Amino acid sequence: MGKNGPVMNGIKVLLNNNIEVLTDENGKFLFDAVKFGNHILKPSAEDVQFDELKVQLTMSTTDLIVKPSNYKVCFFVSIDSASGINIPWTINIIGTKYRHEVQTGSTGSGCIFLKPDDYKASIYISPQDEEAGIRFGPSEHVFTVESQPIKKLTFSQFLGEIHGIIQCLESCRTLTVSLRPSKGNYGSPRTTTATQGKFIFREVVPAEYLLSVDKEEWCWKEPTILVVVNAKNVSAKFEQTGFRLTLNASHRTTLNYVTNKGHTGKLEVSEGTSRECVSAPGKYVFTPASCHKFGSAPLTWDTSSLQLLSLIASHHQVTGTLISREPGPFSITVKSEQNSEAVIGPLIASHSDKSVYPFEIWLENGETVTLIPSSSSNLFQYSPSSFTLKVADECMFSVVQFEAERALFIKGHVKPALKGVTIKVIGDGEELSFTTNAEGFFVAGPLDKSQSYNVVAEKVGYIMNPPSQRIEVEGRDMSTLKMSFNAYKLAEIIVKITDENGEPLEGVLVSTSGGKDYRQNSLTEADGTYIFQSLMPSDYFLRPMMKEYNFNPPSQMVEVQGGATVNVEIKGVRVAYSIFGHTTSLSGEPESDVMVEALGIGSHCSGLQEEALSDSQGNFRIRGLTPNCDYKIRLKKGEGINSHVDRSLPKERDVHVSGTDYKGLVITVMRPFLQMDVSVIVDAEPQFVSTLTAELYRDDSLDSPVHSVAIGNHPFFMLPPMIMDNRTYSIQLLSSLSQNHYEYIIKPVSFVANSSFIHMTIPFKPNLKMVDAEISRSTVFGLLFFVFVILIILNYSKVQPFVLQAIETYYNKRPNNNGKSSTKVISQSQIPCDTAYIEPVNVRKRMKVRKT
Structure with missing residues (x-):
């Protein structure tokens, strides 16, 4: 073994599935004394695979060269344990001729035997894993299987880094930066601290992330940055654009501002809580420009503290106009409900229209005021003469338009010159009063020119001629009328009463009678005097009266001449x-x-x-x-x-x-003690007490209870305190016991509320209803029938023939259509279907002999 390849020692070779040898250090093996003929060699090893060899051994057979057919290739997938993903991975292997797949085990390792060839291996990543940010490096392995197994090709999970910088308007303090997944539930948010404006996140699983700086009180060019970590590290940059101003405003307004460094601008503030951004650091002074006034404006704010700025409107603007064809020094009097007054004016005519006099006032929310137009020259009348309004929680524009026109004045005098004459001008249900001066002159006005008036002059002790004068002004273009009155003085009696020490006596009743049906009773004033005025010439009888005093003279007759003044002095002496x-x-x-x-x-x-x-x-x-x-x-x-x-x-x-x-x-x-207490004990068995409720009724309202008391588990209870009003009351007990099972009658108990305490006992004795022991005839019949049916069911086999015979007899003996009974043999089909038919053993059929 091993020619043109590495020598393989220790390889197990099996001959004919029987004899086994191992290769030596040179890769050789030997089988001795092998017979000629066909043989099968099976080499085997751990990291290589061999094809089975069929060998024909002859005299000419030489040494055999054995090569592996497949070599073991192993893969290892390394993944961060913090990711929480620990699943088998599928590795796709693509060769020039073949495709293979190998799946890793729980440890991340997986092996496969491959034929010599060039290969590419990559890991299959599911969409869910890809969304979770699973990436591997390298993305694929390129390798060649030649003559050696490959022990380990490793795929390592890619973990990236995110580098970032923070650009601040002032020096960047220590800031916290947050990193959270942009979608899905893969991974948890992370934070890091940025120092000197720099930060880094290490070992970041590939995915889409949202970066943000935990500084909501600052404004950012991009408050949140989307970063994508795929197969390489990424960077991000935050730029601070300003400072966030949090406002709580009761109304919409415009805020003009200036900073300590000279920056100016304005903010449009909406109602409620809002957030605005200002671009410059430093101290701000805000001035509201609105139809509302907000407390103590202007307001200060500092970017170093970033406190909440509250704008609560204290006053609202109310506007109106006054229109006059003639110029005048007009003003508006504002009268509150507490009768305090403030004057606005003099009003200035509008630049565009000199006949229009606009005015404005600032009033508190909910305040009720009356607006009254006037002029220092007092030459005008106004329509309307006044206007009352209640301020809403908002600005009120053009609430009223007053129209001014020159008014009517009545000038006159009283002859002879007499001071203190009351001039009454009465028109359209309204009465105005004026007074003459020391020379007897008066001026009445301003008056409405659209009305007619009665003018009356009065003064105690005088008669005026004429007593009144009628003025018709409607339709006449005039502003001044003149008139005069003649005054004639009447007589009077001045009574002065003092005690024995010369001190005035107040409260003495002086009775005066005389003239033509004249009678008057009056009390002396603090100075001990009283003046009886407007007396006609006559004799008058005077009598003083006061308990504890005798008077000298006790009474007297006084003669009064026309227009004269008579002084009467009376002494009082204390007697009690x-x-x-x-x-x-x-x-x-x-x-x-x-x-x-x-x-x-x-x-x-x-x-x-x-x-x-x-x-x-x-x-x-x-x-x-x-x-x-x-x-x-x-x-x-x-x-x-x-x-x-x-x-x-x-x-x-x-x-x-x-x-x-x-x-x-x-x-x-x-004062008398008017409270009354009522206590009650219910005489009842303990088990019935908790079912009771007591209701108190008054005799004049028996349909609705005054009080209702749940008695509870104790028979003693007290009613709520009552008033001793001498009325009749009654206590009615109510029970929740069912009258289907109990018999009871509860009678109300009455009493009169005329004492401080009363106690009473109310009995409650329910009786349990007895079940009727007598059983009706129908009940007995029903019971016997039920027992009879049960006996039939239990002895069905014994009673069945008798039941069938009874049915047969019934059908055979029942009447025919002529009313006569007939005998009829019924068949099995005629028996009701729910009855089993059994042929009676004792019934014989009668055979008829047919005649031929």
């Missing part, structure tokens, strides 16, 4: 005194509408009684108490009196009245 006090609750709150009385005690004062009602602040004053008397102070009793008060602390108090008022009396009152 008062107790000043205060009613309060336990918590210190004032108690109002409490009736307090003072009862005289002692032999000389026992018949005296006075009372007073406390006001909203709890203060009271008991007047008319006799000096040198003792009084018992207490709450007044009686039906309908102090019904909201239970008692007082102390119950009574003794007070001695001397020659002065008694002050500082405090009475603490207690």
